[in-house]
Amino acid sequence: MKILFYGTKEYDQIYFEKYLPEYPGIEIEFAHAELEKQTVSLAAGCDAVCAFVNAEIHREVLQRMAGLDIHLLLLRCAGFNQVDLNAAAEYKITVMRVPGYSxxxxxxxxxxxxxxxxxxxxxxxxxxxxxxxxxxxxxxxxxxxxxxxxxxxxxxxxxxxxxxxxxxxxxxxxxxxxxxxxxxxxxxxxxxxxxxxxxxxxxxxxxxxxxxxxxxxxxxxxxxxxxxxxxxxxxxxxxxxxxxxxxxxxxxxxxxxxxxxxxxxxxxxxxxxxxxxxxxxxxxxxxxxxxTSHQGFLTDEALTAICTTTLENARCFLEGRTSGNEVTA
CATH class of the missing domain: 3.40.50.720 (NAD(P)-binding Rossmann-like Domain)
Structure with missing residues (x-):
C-alpha cells in the first residue's frame, strides 16, 4: 500500500518514519500541500491518502479520489466533521480516524x-x-x-x-x-x-x-x-x-x-x-x-499514538480487517 500524506510538517515525517518499519508493506510519501480538489492529482498511483484536521474534504475531492482508484482516506486526527461522509459512502471510500490519541x-x-x-x-x-x-x-x-x-x-x-x-x-x-x-x-x-x-x-x-x-x-x-x-x-x-x-x-x-x-x-x-x-x-x-495554534495534541505521547493508530488503520484495511476506527455517515 502506497499512501500520500497531505499537509505534512516536519514532526509528522519524523514520527511516521520512526514507526513505519514496524508496518511492512506500507509505503509513505509526504506532501506539504493540503488535500483539496486542486491537489488530489498528486496522489495518482497511490492506494490511499492521509489528511489532518484542517483539510476540508468535500464531495468533489472524494469524487476525484475515486477517479484515481483511491478508496481509503486516513485521518490522523479524531475529528471528522470536515469530511462529506455521504459522498465517501457513495464513492466507496473508507474513512478511518484516530479516535483517542491522547x-x-x-x-x-x-x-x-x-x-x-x-x-x-x-x-x-x-x-x-x-x-x-x-x-x-x-x-x-x-x-x-x-x-x-x-x-x-x-x-x-x-x-x-x-x-x-x-x-x-x-x-x-x-x-x-x-x-x-x-x-x-x-x-x-x-x-x-x-x-x-x-x-x-x-x-x-x-x-x-x-x-x-x-x-x-x-x-x-x-x-x-x-x-x-x-x-x-x-x-x-x-x-x-x-x-x-x-x-x-x-x-x-x-x-x-x-x-x-x-x-x-x-x-x-x-x-x-x-x-x-x-x-x-x-x-x-x-x-x-x-x-495558540491548534497545538493541544502536540505532545510526544499523542504524536506516537497518532502514528501507530494511523498505520494500524492502514494495515487493517490492507488485510481486509476492521479496526473499529471506521467512520460512516
Missing part, C-alpha cells in the same frame, strides 16, 4: 490556557523579557473553590473535569450522554452551567446542533468575569459575538486553541504578513485573550 494532552493544554490567561502569564513573560518587573495589571484569580463548567464529557472533557477537580474546583457538566465515571461532577442543564460557572471549557464535537453554541445569547447567560476556554472546534463560538462580549468586559479571560478563521492560518508562518479584515487579529488585540 485526551490528557488536549485537556492539559486547556488547563494551560486557563492558567496562562487568568494569571496573565503571557503578559508577565513579555514584560520580564524587557526587564520590566512591575506587577501592575497582572492580578489574576484563584481557581480553587471556583466552579468549572465542562461542556462535553467525552474522553477529553472527562480528563479536563478531573484536572479541575484536582485543582479543588466544583465541577458542573453538560452532555447529551452523561459520563458515569465522573462521580464528582454534577450534570446540569446548559443554562444552569453557564450561569454558575467561573470557568467554561468547551470539549464537544462540532455539529449542526453545536455550531455557534457560544453566541451573544449564551454569553449573556454567563457570569460576569467568566473564563472561557476552547480546545475543541472553532465553530463552537461565534467569533463576532465573542468580540462583542470581550468589549463589554464580560470575560475575565479567554483562551483559544481553535477559532473560526484557523483554516486560513493554522500551522503556517504569517509573521511577516498583515492580516487584513481578520477577526483573529482583533482577538489578539485584547490583553486578556490568549491564542
Amino acid at each position: 485526551p490528557e494532552a488536549v485537556a492539559e493544554h486547556a488547563m494551560a490556557l486557563t492558567l496562562t490567561a487568568c494569571r496573565r502569564i503571557h503578559k508577565a513573560y513579555n514584560r520580564v523579557r524587557e526587564n520590566d518587573f512591575s506587577l501592575q495589571g497582572l492580578a489574576g484569580v484563584t481557581l480553587c473553590q471556583k466552579t468549572a463548567g465542562i461542556i462535553g464529557t467525552g474522553k477529553i472533557g472527562a480528563a479536563m473535569a478531573r484536572i479541575c477537580h484536582g485543582f479543588g474546583m466544583r465541577v458542573l457538566a453538560y452532555d447529551v450522554y452523561p459520563n458515569s465515571d465522573l462521580d464528582f461532577a454534577s450534570y446540569v442543564p446548559l443554562d444552569e452551567l453557564l450561569a454558575q460557572s467561573d470557568l467554561v471549557s468547551l470539549h464537544c464535537p462540532l455539529t449542526d446542533a453545536t455550531h455557534h453554541l457560544i453566541n451573544i445569547k449564551t454569553i449573556h447567560k454567563m457570569k460576569d468575569g467568566v473564563i472561557l476556554v476552547n480546545t475543541s472546534r472553532g465553530g463552537l463560538i461565534k467569533t463576532e459575538d465573542l468580540v462583542e462580549g470581550i468589549r463589554a468586559h464580560k470575560f475575565f479571560a479567554v483562551g483559544l486553541d481553535v477559532y473560526e478563521e484557523e483554516k486560513n492560518y493554522v500551522y503556517e508562518d504569517y509573521s511577516s504578513a498583515i492580516l487584513s479584515h481578520s477577526t483573529t487579529a482583533r482577538l489578539l488585540s485584547f490583553p486578556n485573550v490568549v491564542i
